Amino acid sequence: MDEILRTIVDKTPGAKAAILMGFDGIAVEQWVAPQYEQDTDIESMAMEFSFRFLELRDAASSLEMGQISDITLKAEYGTVIVRVLSQEYFVAVVLETAAHMGKGRWILRSQAAALTDDLYGN
Numbered sequence: 001m002d003e004i005l006r007t008i009v010d011k012t013p014g015a016k017a018a019i020l021m022g023f024d025g026i027a028v029e030q031w032v033a034p035q036y037e038q039d040t041d042i043e044s045m046a047m048e049f050s051f052r053f054l055e056l057r058d059a060a061s062s063l064e065m066g067q068i069s070d071i072t073l074k075a076e077y078g079t080v081i082v083r084v085l086s087q088e089y090f091v092a093v094v095l096e097t098a099a100h101m102g103k104g105r106w107i108l109r110s111q112a113a114a115l116t117d118d119l120y121g122n
Helices: 002-011 042-062 101-120
Strands: 015-022 027-032 070-075 078-084 089-095
Touching (some): 002 015, 002 027, 002 101, 015 042, 015 101, 027 042, 042 070, 042 089, 070 101, 078 101, 089 101
Antiparallel strands (some): 015 027, 015 089, 070 078, 078 089
16 A cells, blocks of 8 residues: 555655545555655645545535545645545645646546555555
């Protein structure tokens, strides 16, 4: 699982870190690029957002929009791309800028099955 998260970060230009987390706010695994270890607290960030993601999921359900698969947050000092893996888990990657957001989304989508297999032991 650690290797998959590292692959996500390595293959996404401008990526700082990736994390696999439960919607309950408990981190399963994370990988932070060495040059960002001092200034990137992806676990705290993902924990804070996990509860907001639950609210978004509930809102989409109540509006009969179906299941949420992706969430993107663009902010002044970074971008977070999230791929929902299951009802319990999501993977997120933090980017310095939104410049390579499309590639990051594609890589998350392409690695989702491998993460799910590792997570559930398939």
